[in-house]
Amino acid sequence: MMQEQSPNIEIPHQTKVLSKEKKNIFSNLIDYGKVFFLTILVALLLKMFVVDAYRIPTSSMENTLLKGDFLVVNKLAFGFRTPHFIPLTSFPIPIMTVPLFSKIHRGEVVIFEFPGNMNEIKPTEPTNYIKRCIGLPGDVVEIQNGLVSVNGSAMPFPSTGKYPSQYPNNEKLQSLDFFPEGSSYSSLNYGPLQIPKRGDLIPLTPENVSRWYTFIEREGHSILQKSDSIFIDGEVKSEYKIQRDYYFVLGDNRDNSRDSRYWGFVPDDHLIGEALFVYWSWDPDISVSSLDQKITTIRWNRIGILIR
Numbered sequence: 001m002m003q004e005q006s007p008n009i010e011i012p013h014q015t016k017v018l019s020k021e022k023k024n025i026f027s028n029l030i031d032y033g034k035v036f037f038l039t040i041l042v043a044l045l046l047k048m049f050v051v052d053a054y055r056i057p058t059s060s061m062e063n064t065l066l067k068g069d070f071l072v073v074n075k076l077a078f079g080f081r082t083p084h085f086i087p088l089t090s091f092p093i094p095i096m097t098v099p100l101f102s103k104i105h106r107g108e109v110v111i112f113e114f115p116g117n118m119n120e121i122k123p124t125e126p127t128n129y130i131k132r133c134i135g136l137p138g139d140v141v142e143i144q145n146g147l148v149s150v151n152g153s154a155m156p157f158p159s160t161g162k163y164p165s166q167y168p169n170n171e172k173l174q175s176l177d178f179f180p181e182g183s184s185y186s187s188l189n190y191g192p193l194q195i196p197k198r199g200d201l202i203p204l205t206p207e208n209v210s211r212w213y214t215f216i217e218r219e220g221h222s223i224l225q226k227s228d229s230i231f232i233d234g235e236v237k238s239e240y241k242i243q244r245d246y247y248f249v250l251g252d253n254r255d256n257s258r259d260s261r262y263w264g265f266v267p268d269d270h271l272i273g274e275a276l277f278v279y280w281s282w283d284p285d286i287s288v289s290s291l292d293q294k295i296t297t298i299r300w301n302r303i304g305i306l307i308r
Helices: 013-049 209-218 291-295
Strands: 051-055 069-074 109-113 128-135 140-144 147-150 190-194 201-203 223-226 229-232 239-241 246-250 271-281
Touching: 051 271, 109 246, 128 140, 128 147, 209 223
Parallel strands: none
Antiparallel strands: 051 069, 069 271, 109 128, 109 271, 128 246, 140 147, 140 190, 201 239, 223 229
């Protein structure tokens, strides 16, 4: 018996071409998607670890930095540091730091995470500040009549800063208490105050322990006073060993800057990077919705200036 053979069905040439074109389009879309994904990934990694852009929202650094300046920041200036928060969220994660390059120097303008108000263990929401580093770990900082001295030597006032007035009129700032709690300091006459350094020992007594409550809790320990005994992590202690290096920062517009005088020291693991240069600047008080007017406020003379 003969088997019946299936007839050969020939696919039209036009159908083959269309099918090939669809495959090519699909393949191209996948390639473009890969390029787009890698571009976003590289940009995100650069923003997280290498360079970032910041906007100046206040006048606390005038006239070095103006409200409405946009900056490029070198995040590798003081070493490699993983983010404090999951990107695009406020969820904190453990930090890993690797000191790769130079350490911070007195007089540098730095970006850092705000450690919190004087009696806060941590701030209510993550905020980045920009100030000038005045004191390094172990330094003794003092302000007399608005002028700063470090370790007994006068520190030159920033050439682009605003000299403090002998009669500051910022009532909001002047009404605040000065760090540390219970001090009789003022914005013009402050200190002398020694900046904590890793490995230093702090004597703890019933008389001074209240000054160190927030500091020790920020370093991750519990502290409790019962009668004349002081307990750290449940053990009686008469001294505390500092675990981090700290810095003292001031704004260049001293009469209008909420800085270390009001809330204390910046821990080393809060440093983000060094401010490099202004890449854009315009009046922030004019809405972008009035673009024609906004463009007229561009400060061309500030674009590209180095921050010193």
